[in-house]
Amino acid sequence: MTTSTPLEVELRDALVSLKLQNPGLGIAKTHALLLASHPSWAVSEKRVRKILQSQGLILHEAPVAPSGSGTLTVYPSSRIIPNFDVNKWTPKAKVQYFNQKKGKGLVATEDIAEGEIMWKEDPFILAPEWEIFDMQVASTACGFCSTPLDISSPLTISCPASAASSSHCSIRFCNRLCLARSSRHHPLLCHAANPASIPILKWARETQWLALHALVQCTSRILLAIQHGRLEEDWKIVRGFAELGLEERFKYSFKSGGHPEPDRAAWSKAHALYLQAFSEPPNAVEKRKLSRILKKPLDSKLAGELFDYEAGFLKGLGRMSLNLEAHGGLYTLHSHLNHSCSPNVSVRHLDQRTALSRITIIAKGPIKAGEELLVTYVNPEMHFKTRRRELEAWGFGICECQRCVAEAKNYKEDESVEPGIHAGLESELKAGLGVI
Ligand SMILES: [Zn+2]
Ligand SMILES: [Zn+2]
Ligand SMILES: [Zn+2]
Incomplete structure (x- = not known):
């Protein structure tokens, strides 16, 4: 049989698809499998190694991911949203x-x-730039659409949860429409209605961790969708966002351009605050407030997909990072x-x-x-x-x-x-x- 030397791009595509199907294989085995599936190709192991390296398909020796993260997602994966109109x-x-x-x-x-x-x-969820977030907290920008508020306008309206509670929510809205729309995510992030969410919002602000803020908004929306019977509609959109878990990025030494990323210690702390906000408030008063919002139970599969450290939380952060628009919105x-x-x-x-x-x-x-x-x-x-x-x-x-x-x-x-x-x-x- 005559052999030929494949083009760089052919070889690269073949190797990527082999690695996606057989993520655990080392270089020698990948090389052997490549030759078996393309019998006419003449390719050295050295060339295979070089391409695997250039594609980030070889694990760097140093950081070892915790066990359990068995899947290898080399490229961000994205799903078609079913019945998407x-x-x-x-x-x-x-x-x-x-x-x-x-x-x-x-x-x-x-x-x-x-x-x-x-x-x-309009955004599916919004985690606006921090200056705008600060304005929302200071009641000078709308808590829903983030538009700076005309304070003199008689249309603006305060978060009604404050009146019924001893704790205060400073969020204000453009008008009744923005208030009504905010019911999709605000109640779980409202200082008055769910004070257990205060620490994670405070920490996201301190660390200026936009993806964390976005994830908090997103989880809030999903949990409220369950209460309002809109889960299927909202969850399929979230699952349709391209994803690349933080662990996977870490394993392949992916870094965001020039920015140091929050490290593992920061992820763990954020995860603890995240659980505290949406599932395990630290004291009886806060537990009671949360249970007043989340009346319908969460099924265990979805609970895992939202709260599990790797399969829920880190994956969710990766999803947010990949899909946020420059000003901090996630748009379907x-x-x-x-x-x-x-x-x-x-x-x-x-x-x-x-x-x-x-x-x-x-x-x-x-x-x-x-x-x-x-x-x-x-x-x-x-x-x-x-x-x-x-x-x-x-x-x-x-x-x-x-x-x-x-x-x-x-x-x-x-x-x-x-x-x-x-x-x-x-x-x-x-x-x-x-x-x-
Ligand atoms: Zn508004
Ligand atoms: Zn509120
Ligand atoms: Zn380019």
């Missing part, structure tokens, strides 16, 4: 599943003109958008006076029907090496977008001084990738 937001896009590595994405269903608004979307449709360093859509917060947390998705240029809609996850003004490094650190692999491929081709080592990060971050940056 994109038309609730727009007829101009549809969901498409590409492959295991890339997962799902959105494609245009019709030709789109430059500057056209594709859709507007927006979270389907994949990355390109030359994105064709842009995310804006246009309704700043009426609904600050609402995003508007706009075409940056003409888009043809069938073309994938892409946002950028990293600052597009950065050098391609820096962009690739940040994306790789997040487990997205080496960015092979057209722009990166072209820039890599023209790149000469002798001009290797990387320009620094420009001061003005483009606002389409999906900065939520950082855990903090």
Whole structure:
């Protein structure tokens, strides 16, 4: 039989799929399996090792993950949300599943003109930037939509739980509509209704840990959905968000670009406060208050998926980190958008006076029907090496977008001084990738 040397990209795809199916295999066995499944290929073990290393598929010796974390998720995994109706937001896009590595994405269903608004979307949950959070706590921004409040307006309304309780909740809302909508997550995070949640909110604020705050909001929404009979609807959305557990990121030395991540000690402490807030308040008064909100029981499977340290809590943090929009919201449709360093859509917060947390998705240029809609996850003004490094650190692999491929081709080592990060971050940056 004649043998041939596979292209780098062919070899890489084959190895990634082998490792996904056989995560426990070492280099020699992976090499043997590769040759068995591609008998015409001539590939050395050394080349296999090099590619596995470059893809982050070889465990680094140092940190050993605790037992029980047997699954290997090399790339963020994402599920199609069953019966997901994109038309609730727009007829101009549809969901498409590409492959295991890339997962799902959105494609245009019709030709789109430059500057056209594709859709507007309110967040599934909101963990706003800390300055805005501080305003919410100080009653100067809406506790639901985060819009700065016009204090003189007769429409604004305080959290009604305060009046009925000895403890005070400082949250205020734009109007009755925002108050009504806040019933999806606020009661469990209300200082008056559930004081057991005060420590974790305080700690998320102190450590500026946005993903933790987002997870707290999300869990609150799920637990309340059970009470209101909306669990199925909300839970399938949460499960549809791309995920990559913190343990997995840790194992493969994934780091967020430039930011130190909270360490294991911080995760454990956060987990303890998280349990305290939603399931095991420390004293009888707080227990009674929590049980007044959570009247319906939680089934044990869901309890595990929310509260188990690895399968619930760490996984949840990873989900939040991967999907947060730059200003700290988790948006159902927006979270389907994949990355390109030359994105064709842009995310804006246009309704700043009426609904600050609402995003508007706009075409940056003409888009043809069938073309994938892409946002950028990293600052597009950065050098391609820096962009690739940040994306790789997040487990997205080496960015092979057209722009990166072209820039890599023209790149000469002798001009290797990387320009620094420009001061003005483009606002389409999906900065939520950082855990903090
Ligand atoms: Zn509002
Ligand atoms: Zn309240
Ligand atoms: Zn790229």
